[in-house]
Amino acid sequence: MDDEQQLDREGRDAQQIRRRARKAKASYRYLFMHPSGDDLRTLAALVDAGHVQPVMDRTYPFAEIGGAFAALEQGHAKGKIVVTL
Secondary structure, rough: OOOOHHHHHHHHHHHHHHHHHOOOOOOOOOOOOOOOHHHHHHHHHHHOOOOOOEEEEEEEEHHHHHHHHHHHOOOOOOOEOOOOO
């Protein structure tokens, strides 16, 4: 899948999530970031202040990185998959 197809798919997924959020009277915002030191600092400040709460599905030690990739490929994670060093 190329970048354009991936963005199209993510956009459709975001539309479905927005519909579900409205029904549940919840807020949802789709965020797509490009690598930027300034943006990362801003995002880190928002997380530190408690304004943004990252959702993590599971944390794997580096020794179990194969399991982390397997979980990622299954596509059922409810948040980020984190590998610790």
